Amino acid sequence: xxxxxxxxxxxxxxxxxxxxxxxxxxxxxxxETVDDWSQGVPLSYLKDVIDYWARDYDWRSRExxxxxxxxYKTRLADIDIHFIHVRSAHEHALPLLMTHGWPGSVxxxxxxxxxxxxxxxxxxxxxxxxxxxxxxxxxxxFSDKPPGRGYGVEKIAELWDELMARLGYPxxxxxGGDWGAAxxxxxxxxxxxxxxxxxxxxxxxxxxxxxAKNPTPPEAKALALRKHYSETESGYxxxxxxxxxxxxxxxxxxxxxxxxxxxEKFRSWTDCNGHPENVLSRDELLDNVMLYWLPANGASSARxxxxxxxxxxxxxxxxxxxxxxxxxxxxxxxxxPREWVERRYSKVIYWNELPRGGHFAAFxxxxxxxxxVRRCFRLIRAASKGADSVPAA
Numbered sequence: 001x002x003x004x005x006x007x008x009x010x011x012x013x014x015x016x017x018x019x020x021x022x023x024x025x026x027x028x029x030x031x032e033t034v035d036d037w038s039q040g041v042p043l044s045y046l047k048d049v050i051d052y053w054a055r056d057y058d059w060r061s062r063e064x065x066x067x068x069x070x071x072y073k074t075r076l077a078d079i080d081i082h083f084i085h086v087r088s089a090h091e092h093a094l095p096l097l098m099t100h101g102w103p104g105s106v107x108x109x110x111x112x113x114x115x116x117x118x119x120x121x122x123x124x125x126x127x128x129x130x131x132x133x134x135x136x137x138x139x140x141x142f143s144d145k146p147p148g149r150g151y152g153v154e155k156i157a158e159l160w161d162e163l164m165a166r167l168g169y170p171x172x173x174x175x176g177g178d179w180g181a182a183x184x185x186x187x188x189x190x191x192x193x194x195x196x197x198x199x200x201x202x203x204x205x206x207x208x209x210x211x212a213k214n215p216t217p218p219e220a221k222a223l224a225l226r227k228h229y230s231e232t233e234s235g236y237x238x239x240x241x242x243x244x245x246x247x248x249x250x251x252x253x254x255x256x257x258x259x260x261x262x263x264e265k266f267r268s269w270t271d272c273n274g275h276p277e278n279v280l281s282r283d284e285l286l287d288n289v290m291l292y293w294l295p296a297n298g299a300s301s302a303r304x305x306x307x308x309x310x311x312x313x314x315x316x317x318x319x320x321x322x323x324x325x326x327x328x329x330x331x332x333x334x335x336x337p338r339e340w341v342e343r344r345y346s347k348v349i350y351w352n353e354l355p356r357g358g359h360f361a362a363f364x365x366x367x368x369x370x371x372x373v374r375r376c377f378r379l380i381r382a383a384s385k386g387a388d389s390v391p392a393a
Contacts, residue, residue, distance in 0.1 A: 079144035090129035101178020139300030157186035197323035248299020269359035325350030325376030329357030
C-alpha cells in the first residue's frame with residue numbers, strides 16, 4: 001500500500017548498554033515512611049525490579065515476541081505513526097481499530113491479537129474474526145513525537161480515520177480505554193461515515209446535575225470513585241497537563257524514574273489485590289516501560305495531557321450518535337452508571353459490568369476482554385448481515 005512501510009523494533013546494543021549503566025548507577029532516595037504504597041512505589045520493591053531489569057531481563061527475547069506481529073509506519077499529517085496490523089484469514093473479518101492510553105502501549109494488546117484475528121484457533125467462531133489495527137499514539141511508543149501543537153484527541157481521531165482508509169478499510173469498528181476511549185469517542189462524535197460502531201472499557205460521561213443530592217446506589221459508587229481519584233490518584237494528570245516539559249527531563253534521563261512513574265499506576269489501577277505482579281508478570285511490566293524508555297518519550301507522552309486534558313473532559317457531555325458498547329471492568333477508575341452514559345452515547349447497544357479486571361483490561365484479563373469485544377460487535381455485524389449469520393453469545 002502506498003506510503004506504508006514495514007517496521008521492526010530493533011534496539012541497538014549501545015542503547016541497551018546505556019540503559020544498564022544508568023540502572024546500575026542509580027542514586028536512590030531514602031525509604032518511604034509508611035509500610036504501604038500510599039507514598040508511591042516502595043523502595044525495596046523498586047530496587048528489586050531495577051536489579052532484575054539490569055541483570056536478568058532479556059530484552060532481545062521480549063523484542064522478538066513483540067516483532068512476531070506485523071508492524072508498519074506511515075506518515076499522517078507531518079509525523080510517522082507506528083502501528084500493528086494483523087489481518088485475519090477469514091473472509092468476513094471485521095476491521096477493528098484499537099487504541100491504548102497512558103501509561104500503556106500497544107504491548108497491552110499482545111494477548112488478544114491472535115484470538116481476535118484467528119478465533120477458530122482459540123475456541124471461537126470464524127464469524128467473530130477481525131482484522132486488527134493497533135496504532136501507537138503520537139509521542140508514544142515508536143510513533144513520532146509531534147513537532148508542534150495541535151495533536152490532541154480530536155486530531156488523533158481524524159488521523160486514525162485516515163489510517164483506516166489508507167489501509168483499504170472503507171468501514172471499521174473501534175475500541176479503546178483511557179486515552180484510547182477519548183480518541184474512540186471522538187471518532188464517534190466526528191462520525192465521518194466510516195466507523196460503524198465503538199466499544200469502550202472506560203466510557204466518558206458526567207454525572208446528572210442533581211446526582212450528589214440524592215444518588216442511586218450506582219451513582220453513589222460512581223461519585224465515590226470520582227472523589228477517590230481526585231484526592232489520591234490525580235497528581236500525575238495535574239503535572240502532565242500543566243508541566244509536561246519539566247516532568248520530561250526526569251523521565252527521559254532516568255530509567256528508574258520512568259519505571260516508577262509507570263509501575264505505581266499499574267499497582268493502583270489493576271485488579272491486582274495490592275501488588276502488580278499478581279496480575280502481570282515482571283517481564284510484561286518492563287516490556288511496557290521499555291516502550292517509553294527506548295524512544296525517550298516521557299515528555300511527549302505526557303504532553304497529550306497538556307494538549308487534550310481540559311478539552312477532552314469539557315467535551316464529556318457532547319453527544320455520540322453511533323452504536324456504542326460499554327464493558328465496565330470491576331476495578332476500572334471510573335464507573336459511570338448506564339443512565340449517565342446513555343445521556344451522552346445515544347445508541348448504547350451493549351452494556352456489561354464484569355466481576356474482575358481493571359484499567360488495562362486487554363492486558364489483565366485477555367479472555368474476558370476478547371469475549372466483550374466479540375459480543376459487542378456481533379450486534380454490529382447482525383445489523384448489517386442479519387442475525388442468522390451471527391453466532392449466539
